[in-house]
Amino acid sequence: QKEVEQDPGPLSVPEGAIVSLNCTYSNSAFQYFMWYRQYSRKGPELLMYTYSSGNKEDGRFTAQVDKSSKYISLFIRDSQPSDSATYLCATGGDTAGNKLTFGGGTRVLVKP
Amino acid sequence: DAGVIQSPRHEVTEMGQEVTLRCKPISGHDYLFWYRQTMMRGLELLIYFNNNVPIDDSGMPEDRFSAKMPNASFSTLKIQPSEPRDSAVYFCASSFSGLLHFGNGTRLTVT
Numbered sequence: 001q002k003e004v005e006q007d008p009g010p011l012s013v014p015e016g017a018i019v020s021l022n023c024t025y026s027n028s029a030f031q032y033f034m035w036y037r038q039y040s041r042k043g044p045e046l047l048m049y050t051y052s053s054g055n056k057e058d059g060r061f062t063a064q065v066d067k068s069s070k071y072i073s074l075f076i077r078d079s080q081p082s083d084s085a086t087y088l089c090a091t092g093g094d095t096a097g098n099k100l101t102f103g104g105g106t107r108v109l110v111k112p
Numbered sequence: 113d114a115g116v117i118q119s120p121r122h123e124v125t126e127m128g129q130e131v132t133l134r135c136k137p138i139s140g141h142d143y144l145f146w147y148r149q150t151m152m153r154g155l156e157l158l159i160y161f162n163n164n165v166p167i168d169d170s171g172m173p174e175d176r177f178s179a180k181m182p183n184a185s186f187s188t189l190k191i192q193p194s195e196p197r198d199s200a201v202y203f204c205a206s207s208f209s210g211l212l213h214f215g216n217g218t219r220l221t222v223t
Contacts, residue, residue: 032210034211036214041216043214043215043217044203044214046211046212092210100157102154
């Protein structure tokens with residue numbers, strides 16, 4: 001079993017819909033949870049960062065962490081074609097996630 | 113801020129040749145990471161440095177792989193000899209206070 005599991009997709013939605021992404025992880029020591037967005041032929045870029053359980057909102061993006069079920073989610077409201085990318089979740093246990101374990105990524109396609 | 117700079121962007125080489133990938137981290141960042149990304153295995157951590165010192169190289173697949181960080185502004189990942197199964201995108205990332213910033217990667221093809 002991988003330490004971080006993520007459905008590879010692809011996930012196809014119409015423009016304006018809510019995109020719902022999730023990951024599960026196995027190591028209860030993980031404290032830091034991040035979402036990265038990766039466009040084709042580019043490096044991953046940090047989208048959201050949360051510590052421990054709870055919700056965090058930033059514009060159209062909301063990240064949720066449920067440590068009791070080892071489940072993390074990312075929601076994208078009012079999705080745009082420019083949101084089409086691969087989204088990777090990442091978790092880490094030590095200070096501020098210096099050593100991160102990544103999920104395999106979910107490919108998202110927002111159709112105009 | 114130019115971000116993390118990697119070179120070359122693309123490398124095509126023949127099996128058995130030596131390959132050197134280069135990385136310039138963001139100035140002031142104290143951690144540097146080398147990752148490899150493939151369709152089958154996703155992003156895998158190969159090695160990381162703190163203040164130019166290697167901390168964990170348990171992800172380095174074989175002795176054919178080596179990494180150095182001679183100073184705070186430069187790191188190399190070397191593969192010698194290269195094999196077709198080394199074909200992947202290699203990313204360098206740097207961080208300060210734990211938030212990783214990635215370069216745009218080097219796409220390596222070994223024929």
